Amino acid sequence: MAGIGIEHVTKRFGGVTAVSDLSLEIGDREFVTLLGPSGCGKTTLLRLIAGFMAPDAGVIRVGSTALSTPSGVVPPERRGMGMVFQNYAVWPHKTVYQNVAFGLEVRRVGRAETQTRVARVLEQVNLAGLERRYPSQLSGGQQQRVALARSLVVEPGILLLDEPLSNLDAKLRERMRWELKELQRRTGITFVYVTHDQSEAMALSDRIAVMHAGAIMQVGAPRAVYARPVNKVVADFMGLVNLISGRVVRAGADDGVVAVGGEHPIGAPVPPGAVSGQTVQVAIRPENLRLVPASAADGAGSVPGRVVEVTFLGNLVDCHVTLDDGTRLRIQVDPGQTPEVGQRVGIRFDGRKSSVFG
Amino acid sequence: MSTPLQAFPAPSRLVGAEHVVMAGAALALVVLVALPLAFLVGGSLTGDDGLTLAHFRDAVTSRLHVQALRNSLVLGAATAVLSVTVGLPLAWAVSRTDVPAKRFIHLTAVVSYLTPPFLTAIAFVNLFSPRAGLVNRFVRDVLGMPALTFDVFSMAGLILVTVPHTFPFVYLLAASALESVDASMEESAQILGAGRWRTALAVTGPLVAPAVLSGALVAFVNAIALFGSQAIVGLPGRVFTLPTRIYALFDYPPQYGLASALSLIFVALTVAALYLQRRYLARRSYVTLGGKGSRPRLVELGSARWGVLAFCVAVFVVAVAAPYLTLLAVSVSRSWGLGFWQNLTLQHYRFVLLEYDVTRRAIVNSLILASGTATLAVLIGSLVGWLDLRTALRGRKLLDYASLVPLGLPGIVVAVALIQFWLRVPLPIYGTLLIILLAYTGRFIPLGVRSANAAFRQIDPSLEETARVTGAGWLRTFRSVTLPLARPGLFAGWLLVFVPALQELSASVLLFSSGSITLAVAVYNLYETGALGPVAALAIVTMLIITGAIVLATRLGRGVAVPSAERAEVAQ
Numbered sequence A: 001m002a003g004i005g006i007e008h009v010t011k012r013f014g015g016v017t018a019v020s021d022l023s024l025e026i027g028d029r030e031f032v033t034l035l036g037p038s039g040c041g042k043t044t045l046l047r048l049i050a051g052f053m054a055p056d057a058g059v060i061r062v063g064s065t066a067l068s069t070p071s072g073v074v075p076p077e078r079r080g081m082g083m084v085f086q087n088y089a090v091w092p093h094k095t096v097y098q099n100v101a102f103g104l105e106v107r108r109v110g111r112a113e114t115q116t117r118v119a120r121v122l123e124q125v126n127l128a129g130l131e132r133r134y135p136s137q138l139s140g141g142q143q144q145r146v147a148l149a150r151s152l153v154v155e156p157g158i159l160l161l162d163e164p165l166s167n168l169d170a171k172l173r174e175r176m177r178w179e180l181k182e183l184q185r186r187t188g189i190t191f192v193y194v195t196h197d198q199s200e201a202m203a204l205s206d207r208i209a210v211m212h213a214g215a216i217m218q219v220g221a222p223r224a225v226y227a228r229p230v231n232k233v234v235a236d237f238m239g240l241v242n243l244i245s246g247r248v249v250r251a252g253a254d255d256g257v258v259a260v261g262g263e264h265p266i267g268a269p270v271p272p273g274a275v276s277g278q279t280v281q282v283a284i285r286p287e288n289l290r291l292v293p294a295s296a297a298d299g300a301g302s303v304p305g306r307v308v309e310v311t312f313l314g315n316l317v318d319c320h321v322t323l324d325d326g327t328r329l330r331i332q333v334d335p336g337q338t339p340e341v342g343q344r345v346g347i348r349f350d351g352r353k354s355s356v357f358g
Numbered sequence B: 001m002s003t004p005l006q007a008f009p010a011p012s013r014l015v016g017a018e019h020v021v022m023a024g025a026a027l028a029l030v031v032l033v034a035l036p037l038a039f040l041v042g043g044s045l046t047g048d049d050g051l052t053l054a055h056f057r058d059a060v061t062s063r064l065h066v067q068a069l070r071n072s073l074v075l076g077a078a079t080a081v082l083s084v085t086v087g088l089p090l091a092w093a094v095s096r097t098d099v100p101a102k103r104f105i106h107l108t109a110v111v112s113y114l115t116p117p118f119l120t121a122i123a124f125v126n127l128f129s130p131r132a133g134l135v136n137r138f139v140r141d142v143l144g145m146p147a148l149t150f151d152v153f154s155m156a157g158l159i160l161v162t163v164p165h166t167f168p169f170v171y172l173l174a175a176s177a178l179e180s181v182d183a184s185m186e187e188s189a190q191i192l193g194a195g196r197w198r199t200a201l202a203v204t205g206p207l208v209a210p211a212v213l214s215g216a217l218v219a220f221v222n223a224i225a226l227f228g229s230q231a232i233v234g235l236p237g238r239v240f241t242l243p244t245r246i247y248a249l250f251d252y253p254p255q256y257g258l259a260s261a262l263s264l265i266f267v268a269l270t271v272a273a274l275y276l277q278r279r280y281l282a283r284r285s286y287v288t289l290g291g292k293g294s295r296p297r298l299v300e301l302g303s304a305r306w307g308v309l310a311f312c313v314a315v316f317v318v319a320v321a322a323p324y325l326t327l328l329a330v331s332v333s334r335s336w337g338l339g340f341w342q343n344l345t346l347q348h349y350r351f352v353l354l355e356y357d358v359t360r361r362a363i364v365n366s367l368i369l370a371s372g373t374a375t376l377a378v379l380i381g382s383l384v385g386w387l388d389l390r391t392a393l394r395g396r397k398l399l400d401y402a403s404l405v406p407l408g409l410p411g412i413v414v415a416v417a418l419i420q421f422w423l424r425v426p427l428p429i430y431g432t433l434l435i436i437l438l439a440y441t442g443r444f445i446p447l448g449v450r451s452a453n454a455a456f457r458q459i460d461p462s463l464e465e466t467a468r469v470t471g472a473g474w475l476r477t478f479r480s481v482t483l484p485l486a487r488p489g490l491f492a493g494w495l496l497v498f499v500p501a502l503q504e505l506s507a508s509v510l511l512f513s514s515g516s517i518t519l520a521v522a523v524y525n526l527y528e529t530g531a532l533g534p535v536a537a538l539a540i541v542t543m544l545i546i547t548g549a550i551v552l553a554t555r556l557g558r559g560v561a562v563p564s565a566e567r568a569e570v571a572q
Helices: A042-050 A096-106 A111-124 A140-152 A170-187 A198-204 A222-227 A232-237 A294-298 B017-045 B054-061 B063-096 B102-114 B117-128 B134-142 B155-180 B183-191 B196-225 B227-234 B242-248 B256-283 B304-331 B347-355 B357-390 B396-402 B411-422 B433-457 B461-469 B474-502 B519-529 B532-557 B565-571
Strands: A004-013 A016-026 A031-035 A057-062 A065-069 A082-084 A158-162 A190-195 A207-212 A215-220 A242-250 A257-260 A264-267 A279-284 A289-293 A302-312 A317-323 A328-333 A344-349 A355-357
Touching: A004 A042, A016 A042, A016 A057, A016 A215, A031 A042, A031 A198, A042 A158, A042 A190, A082 A140, A082 B183, A096 A111, A096 A140, A111 A140, A140 A170, A140 B183, A170 A198, A190 A198, A198 A222, A207 A222, A207 A232, A215 A222, A215 A232, A232 A242, A232 A279, A232 A355, A242 A328, A257 A279, A264 A302, A289 A328, A294 A344, A317 A344, B017 B054, B017 B256, B017 B357, B017 B396, B017 B411, B017 B433, B054 B063, B054 B256, B063 B102, B063 B155, B063 B196, B063 B242, B063 B256, B063 B304, B102 B155, B102 B304, B117 B134, B117 B155, B117 B227, B117 B304, B117 B519, B117 B532, B155 B196, B155 B227, B155 B304, B183 B196, B196 B242, B196 B256, B227 B242, B227 B519, B242 B256, B242 B411, B256 B411, B304 B532, B347 B357, B347 B532, B357 B396, B357 B433, B357 B474, B357 B519, B357 B532, B411 B433, B433 B474, B461 B474, B474 B532, B519 B532
Parallel strands: A031 A190, A031 A207, A082 A158, A158 A190
Antiparallel strands: A004 A016, A004 A057, A057 A065, A207 A215, A242 A257, A242 A279, A257 A264, A279 A355, A289 A344, A302 A317, A302 A344, A317 A328
């Protein structure tokens, strides 16, 4: 019932196009994340879904009803959605109880039922006992839960979340992440989640929509988007990646070959349209590179280089290696095999897991 | 290792610069505020034969004084309510709607705020005095509807001429509060199903209520202290108020004791209102921090925007256009009447600027006094602010609080206190410019202190610490880091004192002599003689000087803006 259809939506602010001819289907009970850098239009899209603004072109439907069109918008208060803001927007002049009960008051829910439902939802977000506190007496994490409880208590079919975790410290963020996922599974509410944090997006989402410059670059399950980015922008935004230039030796998705770091051929999924000799960009993630002894660097799929920087990160070690043609690569290795700066090494490319862009 | 390390200086001196500064600031406050106040209290309790409560008994039993107290309360309350009625819609329109001509609306409030209240009063007398008022004459003689005339010499008239000066307090505070309410606070209510009105009632209203109430109380305090309009409009209509009663007690033979007692009752009233304001603000001040969601959400008014604009234009007409056009017209008319174009003249300007030496002296005196006061107030303010923010001296907070005491003292009370004090001190400054300078400085110290405090507060201490680490001494740091950074703020503070000092009447009217007459007193005296043309000309000249000063200070101070909400808070 609460699937969302976004069809060819455009939104401009003055001369700037924030969302450009964007289409996206979000299924009922799905957890979809809009992921992208700041300014990519993800928050604008969320606010279009909420009904805070009208699209300049296109339609937004929920179920089969068109809620937003350029000629008219169902106002936010009549959409029955929930929304959690980045800064929580917990009303400072109301207690926790009053904050959460507000949506029920608006809906003229009886006193007794309001009490039960507020108590239940506060229980759910672990805030029981804090009903009479004012927001200024709560920690950031607790305020964030109040915001969550406030939007959940009205049992919305759709919950919109605008970077809800970005103001929390790292530990709390991790826990809330897990709690949100749990909550979505339990309630079956459709979640539309905006973030610029790709690890958050991957941990939470059924599907991720990567946005850039007002358009969706790629939509898909986290694993698929991570492993097979459709372009450089997506590859770059989804986790660490080395973008190096290469030359096509042979085209072919399964048996393609690209020369990198001078004249060292590695197997790579070269798009069928590419021609031999064409310059391409190869995107390969640090975990698909392995350090091997320099002596092993002459075999197929291994490229010689020199370690220029080593950074200890705790559970792993970050190495920067320069290939002979100056290409710089980032490789993550186990602390047990930390190389020396200046050491000659070989790099083994797991080229099948790379992506090649023209 | 070629150059040996310089020896460290001795760890501490017994008396540092900060102690000297502290002593200086404290001394200034004692002379300007504490001693006169002490003599005021003393005077109110001293009779012909020692200690007595007779003055207070007189003050609260005499029908005349009780009536004055009641009138002051009525005036203050009505003005406060009307200030909200006018100021809040304006603030809402500017900060929350797509009403056209926002700059014009804002300027209306600012100009109203800067206009000397006694000028508004004089202008309205020219329009609405029962017999000679232009509007009344038009309604009665031309339209033939005498029932529709309006007598300005009444409580209603007094309120009418006071509100243009006080609604900007509500406007400035409310506008800033409305702008700082994070839009997501309202959007949260909306997405939970609350409509526009419900959202306004449940969320926006409570969030801005402290600012609005605060503005209303500031309006109250200011309204009851305005001697000029209460004398010009109130006295002819026999609407006596506390300031005019106190003023009357200085007619020969002066009744110092009773005047002091009445002054203290006046102070109690003012302080009570300010206390309420503080307490309410402290308990219910919601600083809503605007994260990235802090876009102001503008209400699209549709065709209603023209209605809203019409309201704003009406305010402009009453508060700005009517007074200024009237004064301008009167100042160039041979005689005030309906046949305006037949008798244009510049004789009134020639009179006040060239022929009448009293007005010329008044202009010079007021310029000296206003610049002197502004400089002193900002200087003392800087000392107090610097002590508060940059040292850990004991007593610096006390100093800061003490410097705010004059906020609770209406101008006429400052004058009464100074008279009590300086008449008993063997220094012949009574009747000189110096006593007026002391009165002004005492009155306006709070403005200087708050401006300086705000200016210094914006400078992160690390900026100064960097200079110190780099080797600059205390004075050098102050000169090359602190002062340049604080300059715009200090200039703003200077202007904030200069403008009201130039038009000060409440204290000057008791302290002036023929040699130390000030601009506002000259206007008031001319008005008393019935010379309406010269009064209007002098009023226009006053406004030109104020405008010129603002332009000049803005040029010099770069970044000094016209009054903002912060200033209004400072000015309360």
